[in-house]
Amino acid sequence: MVINIRPDEISSIIRKQIEGYVPEVKVVNIGTVPQVGDGIARIHGPNKVMAGELVESEDGTIGIAPNLESDNVGAVPTGDGLTIQEGGSVRATGKIAQIPVSDSFVGRVVNALAQPIDGKGQIPASEFRSIESPAPGIISRRSVYEPLQTGLIAIDSMIPIGRGQRELIIGDRQTGKTAVATDTILNQKGKNVICVYVAIGQKASSVAQVVNNFQDRGAMEYTIVVSETANSPATLQYLAPYTGAALAEYFMYRKQHTLIIHDDPSKQAQAYRQMSLLLRRPPGREAYPGDVFHSHSRLLERAAKSSLQLGEGSMTALPIVETQAGDVSAYIPTNVISITDGQIFLSADLFNAGIRPAINVGISVSRVGSAAQIKAMKQVAGKLKLELAQFAELEAFAQFASDLDKATQNQLARGQRLRELLKQSQSAPLSVEEQVATIYTGVNGYLDLLDVEQVKRFLVQLREYVTTNKPQFGEIIRSTKMFTEQAEILLKEAIKESTELFLLQEK
Numbered sequence: 001m002v003i004n005i006r007p008d009e010i011s012s013i014i015r016k017q018i019e020g021y022v023p024e025v026k027v028v029n030i031g032t033v034p035q036v037g038d039g040i041a042r043i044h045g046p047n048k049v050m051a052g053e054l055v056e057s058e059d060g061t062i063g064i065a066p067n068l069e070s071d072n073v074g075a076v077p078t079g080d081g082l083t084i085q086e087g088g089s090v091r092a093t094g095k096i097a098q099i100p101v102s103d104s105f106v107g108r109v110v111n112a113l114a115q116p117i118d119g120k121g122q123i124p125a126s127e128f129r130s131i132e133s134p135a136p137g138i139i140s141r142r143s144v145y146e147p148l149q150t151g152l153i154a155i156d157s158m159i160p161i162g163r164g165q166r167e168l169i170i171g172d173r174q175t176g177k178t179a180v181a182t183d184t185i186l187n188q189k190g191k192n193v194i195c196v197y198v199a200i201g202q203k204a205s206s207v208a209q210v211v212n213n214f215q216d217r218g219a220m221e222y223t224i225v226v227s228e229t230a231n232s233p234a235t236l237q238y239l240a241p242y243t244g245a246a247l248a249e250y251f252m253y254r255k256q257h258t259l260i261i262h263d264d265p266s267k268q269a270q271a272y273r274q275m276s277l278l279l280r281r282p283p284g285r286e287a288y289p290g291d292v293f294h295s296h297s298r299l300l301e302r303a304a305k306s307s308l309q310l311g312e313g314s315m316t317a318l319p320i321v322e323t324q325a326g327d328v329s330a331y332i333p334t335n336v337i338s339i340t341d342g343q344i345f346l347s348a349d350l351f352n353a354g355i356r357p358a359i360n361v362g363i364s365v366s367r368v369g370s371a372a373q374i375k376a377m378k379q380v381a382g383k384l385k386l387e388l389a390q391f392a393e394l395e396a397f398a399q400f401a402s403d404l405d406k407a408t409q410n411q412l413a414r415g416q417r418l419r420e421l422l423k424q425s426q427s428a429p430l431s432v433e434e435q436v437a438t439i440y441t442g443v444n445g446y447l448d449l450l451d452v453e454q455v456k457r458f459l460v461q462l463r464e465y466v467t468t469n470k471p472q473f474g475e476i477i478r479s480t481k482m483f484t485e486q487a488e489i490l491l492k493e494a495i496k497e498s499t500e501l502f503l504l505q506e507k
């Protein structure tokens with residue numbers, strides 16, 4: 001075979017390529033690593049690195065540069081960083097830490113870098129969001145006015161939470177803090193709220209338990225779990241809540257309602273303390289770095305109720321903080337108390353006495369949520385708080401008195417039944433109409449005929465009776481959001497009929 005080589009054709013191709021050449025100058029900002037260890041790398045040389053910029057070492061390890069000093073940059077690798085070599089080079093990427101975001105994240109379990117860890121494959125995403133982004137300003141917000149129902153009577157009636165609010169859940173270890181938060185997620189089923197559960201520094205088994213619970217109850221359909229367990233590098237534990245907030249923001253700015261649980265920022269603060277001390281930042285109170293308040297406030301301030309122009313999406317944040325022996329005046333608890341719009345205080349004494357959820361109503365507050373409570377709840381719940389407060393006072397003083405007058409005895413009996421009414425099993429949230437029916441029954445004395453130990457059983461039966469035999473009651477509350485006369489008549493009939501039934505059964 002003879003190949004015909006035509007020099008003019010070849011030269012025209014070469015000429016075209018030369019004409020089409022666009023010189024591209026790429027400036028790479030490189031430094032060397034004089035020292036690496038304890039999860040920190042000092043980088044010498046790169047100029048113009050941004051605070052929090054991503055840096056990449058020769059072996060492909062990505063790190064974040066939080067510490068900018070005059071002659072070096074302190075960086076923390078996002079993995080264990082064991083393959084970074086002393087004397088190796090590091091490149092500044094020009095990018096601030098960011099994660100991919102998309103609707104496909106719903107139903108998945110991811111790590112602090114938004115990579116899937118549930119073994120269900122890659123998550124498609126076409127957009128990126130910075131892990132840290134500025135909180136919405138005053139003009140982009142509107143005041144909280146819609147309720148976020150937790151499904152727990154004690155909270156929804158007396159410490160109500162509104163969409164866009166930040167409410168702290170605080171208490172000693174093993175007092176049911178996580179249970180309150182997860183019940184709130186379970187209660188969002190069918191309410192069009194995307195939930196993000198951020199687990200920081202927990203045991204992997206606890207996170208697996210929470211995820212299984214969500215899966216069993218169909219809550220994963222609207223939930224994203226971000227998890228960095230206790231054995232993860234401190235950097236990732238520190239970043240996890242910001243990643244969670246970025247995912248929630250993606251939905252909030254798409255006009256959706258979101259709920260984010262940070263479980264818990266005290267462990268994040270400990271990870272941050274570890275990072276800061278290794279970076280040789282000066283230690284402050286309890287050896288935390290001076291800007292630990294700022295790190296929590298810029299995280300929680302991102303929760304908001306968006307203005308009308310921005311589409312009225314919302315991000316409700318429920319951070320959880322663990323106290324030691326009920327001490328709320330420690331550094332991190334006081335910080336987070338002052339950042340949030342109120343706190344739900346869980347007490348170990350109540351928990352051990354079998355009052356669960358162990359909410360201490362006396363010292364729990366919600367500063368904005370009452371504006372969001374529906375009218376029907378306001379109508380019945382006002383009396384509940386007052387009666388419980390009077391009961392708490394009487395109970396303390398009745399311990400010393402031997403014979404009490406009839407009125408006091410009655411008030412004590414009422415209080416005991418109301419306290420019983422607030423008890424709720426885990427993973428059994430109640431709808432708002434069920435709560436209204438329950439509270440009305442208690443505050444109007446219909447439970448006084450029963451023994452204290454019968455109350456819980458009776459209320460379960462009553463709620464079932466109302467749902468099946470008086471469905472109009474629920475319809476009225478849902479549609480008008482008011483406890484109308486008609487609703488009251490229906491409820492009174494239901495109480496009368498189911499009490500008769502209950503007493504017959506108990507005989």
Ligand SMILES: Nc1ncnc2c1ncn2[C@@H]1O[C@H](COP(=O)(O)OP(=O)(O)OP(=O)(O)O)[C@@H](O)[C@H]1O
Binds near residue numbers: 173178322
């Ligand atoms: N309402 C409830 N009724 C019965 N048991 C409950 C209730 N709430 C929580 N519990 C149980 O109490 C235990 C502690 O709950 P949980 O893990 O939520 O507490 P925590 O304060 O988050 O604990 P930790 O200190 O480990 O974070 C769990 O075994 C949980 O099942």
